[in-house]
Amino acid sequence: MSLMFGRSVSHREWLSRLPFASDKVTVKNLHLTANAGFDVWGRQKVQPVDISISLSLMQPASSAAASDTVDASTVHYGQLSKLVIARVQQNSEKWITPEELAYSTTMAALEAAPNHTLLAALEVDVRFTKSTLYGEGMSVLFNFTPEAAAPSNGYNSELLHLSRLHVPALIGVNSNERTMKQMVVVSIWIDRVNPLILEHCFELEQLVFKTVEESSYETLESLAEELAGRTVKYFVLPHQMSAAGYPEVAGVRIKIEKPSAVPMADAPAVEVYRSAESQEAFGKRMMAELGNKRPQIPFPLAGRLDDFLKTWKQD
Structure with missing residues (x-):
């Protein structure tokens, strides 16, 4: 894992270190096609992927609300979406792992913030919707809490999620x-x-x-x-x-x-x-x-x- 994402901890510890954040900016289920991950037979394939991003702000987006503009107190969700889409397209020439796609998405999300001190936490869900035979998808969940002084001093957690597998028993x-x-x-x-x-x-x-x-x-x-x-x-x-x-x-x-x-x-x-x-x-x-x-x-x-x-x- 890149050092810029700080120290790896369990998800429970990551949640315990999560500062209170009053405002969030989210993009749910960007429907894209990525040259990443594995299909149901373990083959490296171009396949559909749903990407969700949630950015927790360190401070309320008060000035954006007062001025009725998307200013530096918040994150432009349209720009966030464009940056993620561009990253996925840039990676289309060469197959990458599910983890690499999650990291690339995280980098795009960080670029969308006017500065890293704006963010209290960042959560990325990269779901491969056609990578299971009986479930609703296989996901890599990557969560990152940057430190104000330096992002590399923050904490991250990473999970593999197999979602809603239907099995007769x-x-x-x-x-x-x-x-x-x-x-x-x-x-x-x-x-x-x-x-x-x-x-x-x-x-x-x-x-x-x-x-x-x-x-x-x-x-x-x-x-x-x-x-x-x-x-x-x-x-x-x-x-x-x-x-x-x-x-x-x-x-x-x-x-x-x-x-x-x-x-x-x-x-x-x-x-x-x-x-x-x-x-x-x-x-x-x-x-x-x-x-x-x-x-x-x-x-x-x-x-x-x-x-x-x-x-x-x-x-």
Whole structure:
């Protein structure tokens, strides 16, 4: 990560350091085409991308409101949009990683501010809308809090987000729920990702989908715990071990919705956060269970994930 974005911290720590900001300027879902990221089969492809930017101002945009002009107390959202679009177009000649696209967008957003002391925080969401088979997209979320004295002294957080994966699963405590699979909706955030994890982001959907589809738990809590464990053991830790010199992944957050469970509600849900850090109990247990092995789950994997893992553990 470029030093100009300061020190990498977990998303929770980044939020705790976020100063109060009264005013924001946002651009939601710029629909663009980028020569970046991976398609559902892990190929480097030109593909659609939705980019959202949120700029929190250090001070209220009072003079802009008083003069009814877009002055130096605020950010021109039209100019912000043009700068982001131009950056994406400039990068179109050569394929770039999802992380590089997020950083390039961040640079464009910083250029839109009259000066860096104007900004309390910057949030970028780069969503590849066609990079999942069963979900609503794969995103890189990059958040940056610059320091007034020098942006390089600030803090940043970076997450990988798999959004709303629809998976049929045998789940529920009622007898009728044990007779047929029903749809659950899974979202997952991996906090403080490293470049190697982002380069293999397309493998995450396979791991999540097969884990949920092959499961038969009665409760969402048990399913979420199993999914968190497998994500850390078979996705996070193998790539983390190979990415020497980068900070540990902070953890995974998983949300599982069960739309058919409560007829009068859109969906009940269970959400869990599990730390992947080696000094935390959950992360320590996952590392102990994994040992020195680095499972290479084939992509795409033909057959059941349960069968592959059983064979791998016996070898």
